[in-house]
């Protein structure tokens with residue numbers, strides 16, 4: 319799995335370096351693999367008004383959508399943080415991931431020792447709130 323997604327993991331680690339996390343001191347990097355071969359990454363960007371912080375996963379997904387990519391164009395996401403266990407995406411990101419990525423896409427989560435956990439998008443948020451519910 320690490321070999322298969324080596325480029326994606328590298329891009330997530332690069333974004334991790336660029337995180338703006340002066341308040342939490344908890345940098346996170348994420349990267350998306352697109353079906354056309356491109357990779358788009360994102361980092362968490364914090365704010366003195368804490369609630370305005372954007373997580374790495376959402377930074378990457380919003381960047382991809384801004385470029386015109388859509389749900390079906392996204393193959394996988396990798397997320398990296400300096401954690402003892404593979405990073406656990408927050409609830410807000412699980413909601414956004416569940417709408418913006420295909421339900422069966424892999425979510426590759428890494429620890430500071432490159433330990434990996436892989437979930438499918440649908441596993442991360444059971445009984446999620448969806449557009450069809452509106």
Ligand code: THU
Pocket residue numbers: 339342344345346361362363364371372373374375397405406407408411
């Ligand atoms: N954070 C992420 O960017 N992604 C996650 O999966 C978990 C949390 C960020 C938000 C905040 O900037 C910092 O990590 C601490 O919560």
